[in-house]
Amino acid sequence: MSTGTSINLKVEKTKNSKLSQIDFNNLPFGQTFSDHMFVCDYKDGKWQTPQIIPYQNISLDPAAKIFHYGQSVFEGMKAYKDDQDQIWLFRPLENQKRINISSERLAMPAFPKNYFMEGLETLLKIDKEWIPQTPGSSLYIRPFIFATGVGFHASPADEYKFIIACAPSGPYFSGNVKVLIEEKYSRSANGGVGFAKAGGNYAGQFYPTELAVKKGYHQVIWTDDNTHEYIEEAGAMNIFVRIGDTLITSPTSDRILDGVTRKSILDIAKDENIPVEVRKFTVTELVEASKNGTLKEMFGAGTAAVVSPISLFGHKGENYELPEIENSYASRFKKRITDIQYNRAEDKFGWRYLVK
Template sequence: MDTTTLKVLVERAEKSKIGQVDFNNLSFGNVFTDHMLVCDYRNGVWETPKVMPYQPISLEPSAKIFHYGQSIFEGMKAYKDADGATWLFRPLENQKRLNISAHRMAIPELPEEYFMEGLKALLRTDEQWIPTSEGSSLYIRPFMLASGTGFHASPANEFKFIIACAPSGSYFSGKVKVLIEEKYSRSANGGVGYAKAGGNYAGQFYPTQLANEKGYQQVIWTDDNNHEYIEEAGAMNIFIRINDTLITGPTSDRILDGITRKSILEIAKDEGIPVEVRKITVSEVVEASKNGTLKEMFGAGTAAVVSPISSFGYRDADYDLPELENSYASRLKKRITDIQYNKAEDKFGWRYKV
């Protein structure tokens, strides 16, 4: 029973753009739905959220987002099942993490009701935009930014919470070749690495460009101290399989607490796959590759779910991963996506019907 008292205002677009979209040829995150959700924070309170036509937002040149980067975001998806019902995957985890990020970035936290009721109102308004073809989904981007003005280096006093959506096809990135980074760091102890702050991602672009120039698609981030420990894969959490054991690093100030990561850990245990959450050194991975015990490496995140790594580069040498028939990556991806699309039992209670 829905007991919410929060009212979400809805202003519908006069004309839909949906007829101009080829849903059989969708790239990732480049086409946007007819509507967006906007909620402003002013005078110490979050105002009434409103679904409105997708449009540019107007900000003063002195808005603090432009000067001090006070912004955070989340990544989610909505799915249609065979009967046309709409589902979300663990949305309250995104809501909780948004507020963890907000707290770290001195942004006022958003009440759960505003997040969930605003999101549901938006999805119901743009329901026809949720793709139904195999592997496609509606990518959802909730974000918050400092709209308050002033050049003083201090937190803003006004903020915007916005949700925008993009129908997206299957995220076929294929297998990727990665470079283990030894100079640049994604984050540091005491920093904001565990928050989904925009600047974390901007700071990755340049080292990734350098890796691209060398023929690699992504960077494997290592710790900021001695570059001794494997931490993340590009903008994703990383998993490493040595023999039959699946290993991933513990979350920390530097590592994002990924929702796909958490889901993989639970599903792996349910499948009887040995799991270790511990620090893993670059030297251990290199040695495992040399002696044949390194079986798989893959990234895990919302967009691709699971992104297999075909080889990694380290100190001017490349190390190839074996081709496996029944990989952990493919098994775990199928388990997650079958839950997301309502194709299989959800014993974990992760599916959320809109």
Template sequence: MSTATQNIVVNKVEKSKIDQVDFSNLAFGSIFSDHMLVCNFKNGEWQAPTIEPYAPIQLDPAAKIFHYGQSIFEGMKAYKDEKGSTLLFRPKDNWIRLNKSAERMVIPEIPEAIFMDGLTKLLDVDGDWIPTNEGSSLYIRPFMFASGNGFHASPADEYKFVICTAPSGAYFSGKVKVLIEEKYARAANGGVGYAKAGGNYAAQFYPTQLAIDRGYNQVIWTDDNTHEYIEEAGAMNIFVRIGDTLLTSPTSDRILDGITRKSIIQIAKDAGIEVKERKVTVAEVVAAAKSGDLKEMFGAGTAAVISPIAGFGYKNEDFDLPELENPYAAQLKKTITDIQTNKSEDPYGWRFEVK
């Protein structure tokens, strides 16, 4: 059946597949909800968005996404609180960052109304897909790509904006062991490292696989020039605790302006934790590990929220991090997730209720 609400046409599935899903045993991002939002850019403007049954997207073999990689995305989550309200976390920050990525990749910016109204309507239609189990959420993937055709190496003339959702459990289970990268780089000055471009992640897979083959879970990326400074942890921002000070690399052309990262910095400062945004050298991390001053390392991002690092390898030497009774990572993760799920007050105005 088809209904039009707030200028968004909704074409619902004949029968939901939700009864086929075991919500108590969810992997991350491998089961998809009934519907998706689709909006096309053509003739120089964004068309009216529609909500359609989740299904394959048909593209011409000459679509420029296949040849020149104009593709960007965001990662978000929706939660249900004890009253059954649907909640988002800083969604307009995702819209702003998506458009920063769009500008860098010469993709037309998506209007706020299409992003926010489309997202909230999609969550209204598929609200039953939001898990309520502890640690679970509805992962939301907005993305945009070049759908216009042509082999000419130039921006496309048509684009597609899509939002898909996936009920998901934890991204990582337990702590991870990482390898500090000495050869490969995630991004370079003047490049697209600060954008959530699909190619950034594709380029990570090879060095990450090399690390996995050596018994590590992820790579700690270092700067492209000297490999003297740590920058990100896999697909996440990275925090390092030396003594009682929390360190994180400043954002740049190479480092993503993470929404979880910004939230952690604010929460930590308000909790009386000393936070410094500055370059962090590999040498000082190794020296702190040897002296016992290195207390914690953790990745931060939407998917995992906070992922503690159990140890790291560098120059054929492994270093284990101590087991702390009340680590910053656990404190900060609890504060953020309590805000996200409406288990605590939100003094920052980050929580967004879908109505």
């Protein structure tokens, strides 16, 4: 069948829903998948007819260039359901724009905005019952594009596949996070692909993170590739610190992802008259602020966790604990954002997007 969308979307619904097998009160993050997925292929120089099909395995030629040259980018989004059973997205056009920015950097074709948005909305309406309403849960949405064209020659592929798959998920992190400031390995470099949500960026993080975990930490704080003196990101998230009453975060660059949650926090801080500095800041500044008592908070910010408070950071064999404070910036930002996402509060910024 096809839908009434302007993109002539073809829909094949599953005959065997897995919905009854799901315990929505005990959801791991990103390990259970909804009944359907949105799929569209690129070949002969254009995107073909998009489809929604039952969630299933895909078949690829061993010479598909994704395996050899890593042309793959993705996004992370969430869908929420309010107490009126309405479906909401949070700033989805930011994700739609960013996946094309990432694709351009990896010499991949842009995916049309109307295909992205109409395909996503139709998928969410079909899999509406997969959107959990348990506190802290949501439907995690993963749009991604990868090279399916074949050949061992080191060049961009001529065929690609775009997919949106969904996973009902509970909270990403529980509790506060202990981090280690990285002094050897780098996440990205000037002129590189650090600003893109490319799969290889994350693959390169796993080994240094494993080393940190063996030392008793949860995540790595990434520093600049040249001096390892400037703070850049927290694991797979943007990072914020609070020194005194001032909120500080690194500027975006070739090396740092332009996070949707990051931008939202900056707008909320401005709305609440919180002093903000978007500037480079050093490990030395962080350590000194911890020692003199002016370092009040550190937290990561991203789609999966929203806001993830950091309770301790390690550097050069020493650990520095963060104080526990009431009415923290982290808790305020998380509540403000999630109240908008779940349609519990006014959205003065126009971020909430109703799936009709």
